Amino acid sequence: MGDRLISKLNLRDDLTSAEQDILADVLGPERHHPAGVDLVEPGARPDHVTLLVSGFCGRYGILRGGRRVFSAINVAGDFIDLFGLLIPQLDYGVVALTPCVTASAPHEKLRRISEDHPHLTRMLWLETALEGAVHREWLLGMGQDAVGRLARFLCEIVARLDVAGLVEDNAFELPLTQTQLSQILGMTSVHLSRTLKALRATGSVAWQGHHIQILDRERLMAAGQFDPTYLRPYREAV
Structure with missing residues (x-):
């Protein structure tokens, strides 16, 4: 466990x-x-x-x-x-x-x-x-525009799932509903739909149902102004 x-x-x-x-x-x-x-x-x-x-x-x-x-x-x-x-x-x-x-x-x-x-x-x-x-x-992240907020969210999730061994070939499952995602990101469902479309258009992610594949992590990180340092994804004596 x-x-x-x-x-x-x-x-x-x-x-x-x-x-x-x-x-x-x-x-x-x-x-x-x-x-x-x-x-x-x-x-x-x-x-x-x-x-x-x-x-x-x-x-x-x-x-x-x-x-x-x-x-x-x-x-x-x-x-x-x-x-x-x-x-x-x-x-x-x-x-x-x-x-x-x-x-x-x-x-x-x-x-x-x-x-x-x-x-x-x-x-x-x-x-x-x-x-x-x-x-x-x-x-x-709440101070960013909608695409940046969603990109930052995905960057964090994929980084944390990677640590947990739940990412394979830059792909993972995110079994959340659109309603849940809109609540998490502080958007309406309609706004989230438009934001998803805009993020896909950047070529950084492929998103089909609950399956997400990161196509260009650097581009996604740039869109989300994401720096993973706060997650401490490295070895450091404690």
């Missing part, structure tokens, strides 16, 4: 075999969730942290009137509420955008890791720092 998490952490710094065993040991059994349910309810006070084993989910806040505003997407290998280990009450919700599989790690066991395994603790701390970086980049 924790293979994608361990692979992701190992890309940034080496985990010992003992540390990998510890991470595997803290995770409980898999749970399956249909699309549309909250994996984390706004205002929750969890006693565990949730690992996304497969699927896509979205972190959101709620405006007056009930409209959701998304601030991040989670992919396989992400802890979706690691902040809850230190913040008793969460100020966001997380919804399953697709059918999802999760596994939970009790706070009690994670606190024990923080006391006994400082390097592994720093690796998990890095995960929370990267989540903060994603939030800042999403705010920056």
